[in-house]
Amino acid sequence: MSRRRKFAALAVAVTVLAMTGCDRTGDAASGGDTRDGRIAGTVTVFAAASLTESFTRIARDFEAANPGVTVTLNLAGSSALANQITQGAPADVFASAAPKNMATVTEADDADGTPLVFARNQLVIAVPSGNPKGVTGLADLARPGVKVALCADQVPCGAAARTALNAAGIALTPVTLEQDVKGALAKVKLGEVDAALIYRTDARAASTDVTGVEFPESTRAVNDYPIVALRNAPNRAGARAFVAYVRSASAQAVLAEAGFQVTP
Known part of the structure; x- marks a missing residue:
């Protein structure tokens, strides 16, 4: 192989490695899975105002279980949050105080999967x-x-x-x-x-x-509380992990202590 061809092949290899490295860095920065399966970055959770106390504690526990992760809570009325999501507000997770407001999000094709009920309130x-x-x-x-x-x-x-x-x-x-x-x-x-x-x-x-x-x-008039990761979540891995955590025994115990009726 000529010196010129060797140089061209080396340049291609370096470019591929650089692109691969950039992809991995981008995944980690956005909260994607790292090599050892951990999540990273910020998880932005839009949650009903009635979840303020419970989700503040659950977010803290989730961060403790996932070093390097930060949970940002946007707490407001479910209808306002649903409208923000469908209008393009960057969010990873939506936890609604009623299925009707969750339907606003799912019907706009903004949900990543099927919403799951994680608690009830009266x-x-x-x-x-x-x-x-x-x-x-x-x-x-x-x-x-x-x-x-x-x-x-x-x-x-x-x-x-x-x-x-x-x-x-x-x-x-x-x-x-x-x-x-x-x-x-x-x-x-x-x-x-x-x-x-x-x-x-x-x-x-x-x-x-x-x-x-x-x-x-x-x-x-008992309200079901559904939760879902969002289709356009900036941190998709973090979103799915947070949804799973909310349905875990640890998070369900926090919700029960607050007076919610928890789901099996």
Whole structure:
């Protein structure tokens, strides 16, 4: 082989090796699997506001189990998050407080696989500590002078509230409609309303400030919480690993402690 041909062959080999190296580096930077099977990079999780406390802890535990991984949480109403995803917001995982909002994502072909239910949640009536209005059930919310906060109808906690109120045959006009469950809870904590229909888990997390009053009609409005990795996830390996972790025994124990009904 001539010196010129040897030089050309060597140049091709170097180029191939460089491209291979770049691909591996790109995979690691974006969170792809490394040679030893570990994940890396940032996992961006869009999660319903009612998952704030639980997912904050689960994210910390996931990071501890996967050194080099950082979980970034975007916590808001499920309907708002679903719209952000379908409009192209960069996210790896979506955890919704209701199947309806998850359907917005799957119908837009933005899900990587089939969403899986990982928990369920139920409503309570949140009242200030001491329950000054003596609220014992849904009928009390319709009494004159009782100011009530609800979530907006397009938000899972709002849809569940409407289902429960309809089941009880109770009509009421809330003084405010909030965009997520944390907003409704805040109105009670600030003393701006006398009661709010929120999730049991949120009332438990705020138990120093509010009391959760159980009511039988809540069994008619139990919300399933589905989770899925996203098709355009910047960190696909990290997304799948996080979804699997949420359904693990460790994460399910965290959810159960928070008051969620966990799935087998």
